[in-house]
Amino acid sequence: xxxxxxxxxxxxxxxxxxxxxxxxxxxxxxxxxxxxxxxxxxxxxxxxxxxxxxxxxxxxxxxxxxxxxxxxxxxxxxxxxxxxxxxxxxxxxxxxxxxxxxxxxxxxxxxxxxxxxxxxxxxxxxxxxxxxxxxxxxxxxxxxxxxxxxxxxxxxxxxxxxxxxxxxxxxxxxxxxxxxxxxxxxxxxxxxxxxxxxxxxxxxxxxxxxxxxxxxxxxxxxxxxxxxxxxxxxxxxxxxxx
Amino acid sequence: xxxxxxxxxxxxxxxxxxxxxxxxxxxxxxxxxxxxxxxxxxxxxxxxxxxxxxxxxxxxxxxxxxxxxxxxxxxxxxxxxxxxxxxxxxxxxxxxxxxxxxxxxxxxxxxxxxxxxxxxxxxxxxxxxxxxxxxxxxxxxxxxxxxxxxxxxxxxxxxxxxxxxxxxxxxxxxxxxxxxxxxxxxxxxxxxxxxxxxxxxxxxxxxxxxxxxxxxxxxxxxxxxxxxxxxxxxxxxxxxxxxxxxx
Numbered sequence: 232x233x234x235x236x237x238x239x240x241x242x243x244x245x246x247x248x249x250x251x252x253x254x255x256x257x258x259x260x261x262x263x264x265x266x267x268x269x270x271x272x273x274x275x276x277x278x279x280x281x282x283x284x285x286x287x288x289x290x291x292x293x294x295x296x297x298x299x300x301x302x303x304x305x306x307x308x309x310x311x312x313x314x315x316x317x318x319x320x321x322x323x324x325x326x327x328x329x330x331x332x333x334x335x336x337x338x339x340x341x342x343x344x345x346x347x348x349x350x351x352x353x354x355x356x357x358x359x360x361x362x363x364x365x366x367x368x369x370x371x372x373x374x375x376x377x378x379x380x381x382x383x384x385x386x387x388x389x390x391x392x393x394x395x396x397x398x399x400x401x402x403x404x405x406x407x408x409x410x411x412x413x414x415x416x417x418x419x420x421x422x423x424x425x426x427x428x429x430x431x432x433x434x435x436x437x438x439x440x441x442x443x444x445x446x447x448x449x450x451x452x453x454x455x456x457x458x459x460x461x462x463x464x465x466x467x468x469x470x471x472x473x
Numbered sequence: 474x475x476x477x478x479x480x481x482x483x484x485x486x487x488x489x490x491x492x493x494x495x496x497x498x499x500x501x502x503x504x505x506x507x508x509x510x511x512x513x514x515x516x517x518x519x520x521x522x523x524x525x526x527x528x529x530x531x532x533x534x535x536x537x538x539x540x541x542x543x544x545x546x547x548x549x550x551x552x553x554x555x556x557x558x559x560x561x562x563x564x565x566x567x568x569x570x571x572x573x574x575x576x577x578x579x580x581x582x583x584x585x586x587x588x589x590x591x592x593x594x595x596x597x598x599x600x601x602x603x604x605x606x607x608x609x610x611x612x613x614x615x616x617x618x619x620x621x622x623x624x625x626x627x628x629x630x631x632x633x634x635x636x637x638x639x640x641x642x643x644x645x646x647x648x649x650x651x652x653x654x655x656x657x658x659x660x661x662x663x664x665x666x667x668x669x670x671x672x673x674x675x676x677x678x679x680x681x682x683x684x685x686x687x688x689x690x691x692x693x694x695x696x697x698x699x700x701x702x703x704x705x706x707x708x709x710x711x712x713x714x715x716x717x718x719x720x
Contacts, residue, residue: 283625284624284625285621285624285625301627303627304625306622306625306626308618308622310618312618312619312621312622314619314636314637314640315718315719316640316715316718317636317718325626325628325632325636326626326628352717352718353718354718354719368626372626
């Protein structure tokens with residue numbers, strides 16, 4: 232079942248001649264985890280901003296879910312963008328709608344191992360913990376679509392691995408349709424059902440590849456490296472991204 | 474550094490000593506000694522004169538300060554977030570910023586009569602442009618990442634104001650508060666001197682006519698003390714509460 236349908240005919244920033252995105256279409260199945268892989272500056276963040284409704288100046292159509300009301304979007308930004316003057320728990324409670332009970336945060340905090348730190352202020356916590364708070368905040372709204380813009384980019388590799396596995400754990404408990412942007416192919420293989428490789432200026436899809444590794448083997452670095460090698464051998468046109 | 478702790482008290486003592494020295498040397502009514510001033514101050518407090526006039530002035534301060542801060546914050550945020558409105562009203566702001574306080578006071582009394590509301594209005598008109606400009610600059614510096622986050626997660630207007638905008642404006646609001654208190658004090662005195670029959674400004678006017686420097690100094694000390702109390706008892710605790718999240 233198609234859950235998200237994206238058709239962007241043209242997205243050009245004011246003052247630039249070249250469109251950032253042109254004739255781009257992509258569809259996501261319900262509860263599918265899709266990674267967009269492309270070099271930096273190719274327009275991935277622009278696409279996410281169009282999807283999230285932050286940027287409405289584009290030609291085209293985006294359909295999220297079946298309903299006609301504004302879709303609920305959970306956006307995990309490159310920086311966690313937490314309010315430093317509110318505690319971890321307050322930051323998450325703020326995004327809840329009035330009919331949502333604040334107690335629904337508790338199991339999320341539990342899974343992300345933040346129950347102990349929920350009354351701390353973000354600046355007193357590590358970078359990795361802040362990222363985990365941002366992940367909880369996005370899941371807490373029970374979104375129709377989860378957007379993630381290189382959320383682990385500035386973390387050291389062991390921390391990134393830990394947060395990644397926590398994210399997968401949470402996503403398997405509560406499946407959502409996810410669009411995850413990264414330029415790290417190993418990360419993409421570890422997370423995604425499907426990899427979308429992008430070319431820049433204007434952004435377009437060059438390859439759309441299903442990751443065949445079972446979810447149970449995603450923590451196995453050898454399997455991931457093995458698949459990466461296969462990609463390098465089979466798809467010379469995306470070599471610069473690998 | 475134990476010694477550093479005593480520096481503020483030491484500097485105050487030096488100030489008093491210099492004053493005492495100068496007064497003893499001149500031996501003149503125009504510069505009474507600290508002791509004389511202290512006695513006058515005590516007399517004024519006991520007689521109820523000083524508390525009454527200080528109270529009247531404080532009440533005017535509270536009313537005009539609250540009106541200017543509330544209005545100023547609201548207008549400042551709107552102008553900071555709305556470019557066309559700002560472009561339209563920018564000239565008005567410059568005009569009001571540069572009209573001398575004395576002129577607004579005189580005009581208010583001429584147009585509206587020697588009444589309380591005219592006095593308050595004159596103070597508000599003098600203070601308001603300052604608050605607007607400070608808050609407008611703060612609003613322009615708002616973090617757009619956080620504003621985008623609020624928009625993306627469908628924060629209501631009220632939620633955005635209370636949790637995203639106002640905490641970021643806190644240093645600007647405190648700045649406007651401190652400079653505002655200092656400015657309003659001074660303007661209120663002129664307002665009272667020109668058109669009211671009570672308050673500190675009215676009293677100072679009387680003392681001036683009688684060349685009663687000791688009373689003038691005594692009232693000044695009461696003044697400074699009250700402002701310092703406001704700083705210690707209200708503003709400092711507010712600051713500490715608002716900044717508790719910092720590392």
